[in-house]
Amino acid sequence: MADSGESLRMTPRPISGGSTTEAELPVPGVAWPARVARSESPLAQGVRRFRRSTTALVGAAIVVGLVLVALFADALAPRSPIASDQTRTFARPSWDYPLGTDQLGRDMLSRVIHGSRISLAVGVSSVLLALFVGVPFGMIAGYYGGRVDAVVMRAMDLILAFPIYLLAIILMVIFTPTAGLIGTMKVTAAIAIVRIPIYARLVRGSVLSIKEKEYIEACHALGVRDPLILVRHVLPNCLAPIIVTTTLGIATSIIVEATLSFLGLGTQPPTPSWGWDLKANVAFIQATPWLSLFPGLAIFVTVLGFNLFGDGLRDALDPRLK
């Protein structure tokens, strides 16, 4: 890509006016080089750094692969993940059942494939939920300071003072674990609640330094209203750590979900869930050791993918955090 940019740079840039939208291009159909070495945008630099890292790309590939598996689980899974066959319990791995069957005769491969949905859905949506609550709280607390800050951050400290698993477990007992979509939403909510303060703290810290910058002062001088300043000028400048924390947070959330399921407090059967399957099959570890291996491997690969991806993003977007 860099080479093609080199040749395109020979095309003269418009002398006046900063805009280079396609409408103003002298030659129709020829786009301006997106990246010019001298004025490379921070985003483009980030993309370049990301693409240079093999581990980051491996992580991205794992994540994309998993998303595809989760999306097309119905087509990929050879059988129904919940249909039991009493004549074929504990089948060894074979051509028909590549990962064998469990104690109810359910196809393990189909369960592992469908299990990706719960893990990804809970992992991603719990983090997004925490993000959408935590980020505004953190921005408001950091920007306005004073009493608002004190009230919001004490509330966040209240949650942070809890060992996260104690809180998540009790929340799940209150919500009463169930199967299906509602059950998944309960787990999502429980994990999101314990993670809100992480984002609030993170964003508050960034906002505290950003709000002292000259460009914010300039906004005030121009009479820009606070909500607009927050959304247009403050938020974009604290985005890098948010993105990194979110990606790595998905990995953590997936582990928390698997742990809750392992303790019997996640999404309930018959909905396939890796943590639950692992727990159920550990009981038969002596006779059918492979059964407890596959759901665990699935959790491991998923978490590894998000960790590698998140690490790559961190190095790419915010090298200072390294």
Added chain:
Amino acid sequence: MRTYILKRILGVVPTVLMITLVVFVMMRSVPGDPVVPLLGDAYTEEDAIKVREAYGLNKPVLVQYAIWLGKLVQGDWGTSILSGRPVLQDVLVRLPVTLELVVLSMGVALVIAIPAAIIGALRRNTWADYTATSVAMIGVSIPEFFTGVLLLLFFSVGLGGLLPSSGWVYLPGTCPMMVCGVSLWGNLQHVLMPAIALGIGRAALLTRLLRTSMLEVIRTEYVTTARAKGLAERPVVLKHALKNALIPTVTVMGLQVGFLIGGAIVVETLFAMPGLGTFGIDAIIGRDYQQVQGFALVTALAFVAINLIVDLTYTFLDPRIRYA
């Protein structure tokens, strides 16, 4: 220093009060009636009212909490409605098991992480570094229970039951009951896999953190100075670099306590250990109010105690840090 510790211990009180109060209120908002398991399915409403009165469950929640607190101050942790046993007694029986697990797992973590991080930082971008960082990456991505399952597959299934997959043998002198399995070797056999399962995740995290801060520290001028004045590499690394690099690491490890508690619950469940973790999870799921309160109290105390230890570790690592 002594005043500082005293101040900190006093500062602990509001945190512990808050955690136990929130748990108290939360547990009472769990749907369902706690007297049902006690009375069985066939009970009359009159019986239920009597039982509720007998245990003070008909009073307002905050009053119940105040009563619990009042008794606690006198050393009475309450008695479980469901089992009829004093909570403090159960906690004291189970605490040593969890303490042994946690201390050993931290030992495992340190033994792996410190050499790995030092090698990674000193031989940066060599195969040794890549191995250390890759293994650490894998380590932080494996949940404790899966590490445990892999250990079970290897030691209990693969090697034909070399190590026991569940249960517990007490250390000599710690047997809480009239009769129980007591032997040093048996205890070691039982604690080995759980401690490794819990320790590996910590080791991986610690390696990553420590390697990064070591990389920063060895670039500082005082390390160059130490080398320039002819100090051997060993004291330079261990005394000058490592101690300073440990400061941010210790902070993060302190913040990890919440995960450690979750890890202990999971590992104890997997290996069926009679520790506080299984006690807590059974109590929460079984809605044993008194036992849950006891568990929350121990957890809260452990939480603040570890944070205090973290702060005091700083003074050892960096004598410039002093608490007045």
